[in-house]
Amino acid sequence: MLFPENHEWIERDISQDPEAERIVQFQKSLVSVNNIEIINPEFDFEEKDPVNYSIKRFLAYEYDKTPTLFINPELGIDTSSKISNIEFTPLIARGGKRSAHGVFFGKLSVDGEQLNIAVKPHTVNALKTGPDDYFKNLVVKKFGHYNLSPAGLYIVNEEEAYSMTILDEGLSTLDSIDWTEYYPNIDNNPGMQEMWRSVSGQAALLHASGNKMHGDMAARNIATSADGFTFFIDWEYARLSEQKPRDAETRYNHSYGDLSVLLESMCLPPHADIGGKAGIGILYGKNCDWWEAFCEIFYNEYLFVRTSLAEEGSHHIQTMYEVEDELTELTRSLRDEIQMMQDICKSIPPKTR
Amino acid sequence: MSEFYPQQHRNIDKFEATTQARFSLAYSKIGSTDTIINHVSGSIRVVSYDKDTRRETKIRNKLTDKGLIVGSLLVDIEPNRNHYKIPKSARPIEYESYVHSSGEYSYNDKKLFYELGELLGDTQKIIGEKNIIEGDLGRMVSFVEFSEPGTRQLFLVPGVEKTVTKINKDLTPLDYYSDQLNQIYDNRFEDAAYYFGLGFIQNRISGDT
Numbered sequence: 001m002l003f004p005e006n007h008e009w010i011e012r013d014i015s016q017d018p019e020a021e022r023i024v025q026f027q028k029s030l031v032s033v034n035n036i037e038i039i040n041p042e043f044d045f046e047e048k049d050p051v052n053y054s055i056k057r058f059l060a061y062e063y064d065k066t067p068t069l070f071i072n073p074e075l076g077i078d079t080s081s082k083i084s085n086i087e088f089t090p091l092i093a094r095g096g097k098r099s100a101h102g103v104f105f106g107k108l109s110v111d112g113e114q115l116n117i118a119v120k121p122h123t124v125n126a127l128k129t130g131p132d133d134y135f136k137n138l139v140v141k142k143f144g145h146y147n148l149s150p151a152g153l154y155i156v157n158e159e160e161a162y163s164m165t166i167l168d169e170g171l172s173t174l175d176s177i178d179w180t181e182y183y184p185n186i187d188n189n190p191g192m193q194e195m196w197r198s199v200s201g202q203a204a205l206l207h208a209s210g211n212k213m214h215g216d217m218a219a220r221n222i223a224t225s226a227d228g229f230t231f232f233i234d235w236e237y238a239r240l241s242e243q244k245p246r247d248a249e250t251r252y253n254h255s256y257g258d259l260s261v262l263l264e265s266m267c268l269p270p271h272a273d274i275g276g277k278a279g280i281g282i283l284y285g286k287n288c289d290w291w292e293a294f295c296e297i298f299y300n301e302y303l304f305v306r307t308s309l310a311e312e313g314s315h316h317i318q319t320m321y322e323v324e325d326e327l328t329e330l331t332r333s334l335r336d337e338i339q340m341m342q343d344i345c346k347s348i349p350p351k352t353r
Numbered sequence: 354m355s356e357f358y359p360q361q362h363r364n365i366d367k368f369e370a371t372t373q374a375r376f377s378l379a380y381s382k383i384g385s386t387d388t389i390i391n392h393v394s395g396s397i398r399v400v401s402y403d404k405d406t407r408r409e410t411k412i413r414n415k416l417t418d419k420g421l422i423v424g425s426l427l428v429d430i431e432p433n434r435n436h437y438k439i440p441k442s443a444r445p446i447e448y449e450s451y452v453h454s455s456g457e458y459s460y461n462d463k464k465l466f467y468e469l470g471e472l473l474g475d476t477q478k479i480i481g482e483k484n485i486i487e488g489d490l491g492r493m494v495s496f497v498e499f500s501e502p503g504t505r506q507l508f509l510v511p512g513v514e515k516t517v518t519k520i521n522k523d524l525t526p527l528d529y530y531s532d533q534l535n536q537i538y539d540n541r542f543e544d545a546a547y548y549f550g551l552g553f554i555q556n557r558i559s560g561d562t
Contacts, residue, residue, distance in 0.1 A: 017456040018456070019456045019458055019459060020457045090502070091500060092459070092499070092500050092501070092506065093458070093460065093499055094459070094496070095498065105499055167499065169498065170441030170442055171442075172375055172376070172444065177375060178448055178451070191375065191377070195373075195375070224373060226373050226398060226442075226444075227370060227372070227389050227396065228373045270450060270451055271451075351451075
């Protein structure tokens with residue numbers, strides 16, 4: 001029997017509510033948990049792709065093809081005895097609705113121990129994407145970048161897995177904020193100015209080594225906390241390596257890959273649907289120099305931090321030349337990109353009632 | 354957008370730090386502050402403002418009894434100030450972007466404005482039809498994220514009792530609040546005004562308090 005008798009399943013038309021459908025599916029799948037194990041993968045940063053290498057080892061030696069809930073040992077949950085009761089109680093949120101994955105939030109109860117978590121479902125090539133997301137979250141922390149705390153990974157089968165992070169309630173993403181009146185009135189909003197300065201700094205730190213990129217640096221993946229941190233989340237598409245970048249072009253591919261996405265996110269309005277993409281509309285509809293605006297809000301600070309970091313390592317003269325070439329090409333490309341975005345945005349009509 | 358309070362850099366070594374602008378419930382009109390106190394046992398968020406007059410205390414107590422104010426009053430902290438412990442996720446509704454997704458676990462604009470109507474309708478029952486809470490509604494109402502289904506997610510901010518004032522004779526409270534919300538949200542409120550009005554009069558029809 002799939003559903004234990006003591007569960008009460010509320011009848012509702014979840015076919016009209018995809019999020020509820022995902023949550024119900026997760027709740028059903030939790031009933032099938034066969035094992036709870038600790039997951040503490042090791043990463044060999046000598047490898048070109050340490051995450052991929054680690055996933056292969058995990059699937060070969062730790063995953064036994066039964067529904068298994070892997071828990072981050074840092075949570076301190078006892079996995080030595082047989083777990084008799086796992087439940088998930090959803091929570092209501094305004095956030096996370098623009099996530100392509102359909103992230104949802106709730107309380108996971110494991111034999112009375114409770115965790116508030118954010119859950120990301122993986123339904124395509126789940127054995128790859130589920131661990132990929134979880135492992136990358138771990139690697140980001142190992143690299144010293146601020147990130148959400150990975151909670152665990154639930155693998156049901158090849159086509160169903162869930163990666164989980166601890167839910168920090170004092171967290172919000174930049175796409176939850178109405179930015180339409182921010183520019184050019186940025187001096188009226190010192191708090192938001194500071195937030196964007198922080199984004200610039202975090203992006204510059206990430207790109208400084210030339211071998212890392214976030215992979216999806218849109219506003220929906222930039223979190224801000226009540227105690228003043230602004231940082232990137234959702235590293236599923238990240239490229240994270242410790243290997244020295246081959247040349248300026250490699251560096252450029254990483255930085256341009258991220259900043260073009262961020263720029264697009266700043267230009268497109270929330271009601272856009274360009275290949276499924278929307279943005280936060282800081283620049284949409286604005287009759288001003290968009291490049292100047294982008295520089296004022298984000299790019300000037302980014303360049304300043306990048307240059308400062310490169311100068312700190314100035315004994316590597318080759319690196320300095322590479323970074324200089326990279327930033328020159330990056331600036332040129334982003335100027336072209338913003339012109340293109342301005343043209344695209346002209347074709348997007350204002351939101352109608 | 355109105356003024357954001359300047360934000361201090363996050364510093365976990367600091368015992369006290371100003372809550373970040375996006376979340377801050379500090380409201381200049383009543384002189385309140387929103388601070389995070391870092392302690393070895395964990396951090397807590399506190400909104401503080403000058404002690405109430407007797408009239409204000411009476412209003413605050415009634416609003417609190419109905420569960421309309423976010424957080425809980427901390428007693429015996431300071432003689433001249435009120436201090437409220439606030440949930441970490443509480444934030445002013447002023448900066449909320451448009452959310453249109455529908456569903457049981459989504460809190461979209463329709464729900465937000467309906468509950469806002471309910472909140473203000475309940476408030477009116479306490480402060481009376483000749484009074485309003487005057488000021489920037491975007492800063493006087495707080496949204497608390499990640500709540501369980503069926504629980505309130507919109508609350509008045511601590512210190513709101515200090516904004517209660519007599520309304521202009523030519524206006525009704527519903528008119529006044531609608532006008533305020535129109536100024537803050539413009540087109541968005543045009544879409545949602547129906548739900549706001551519905552929430553505002555809902556409890557009045559049923560007689561619930």
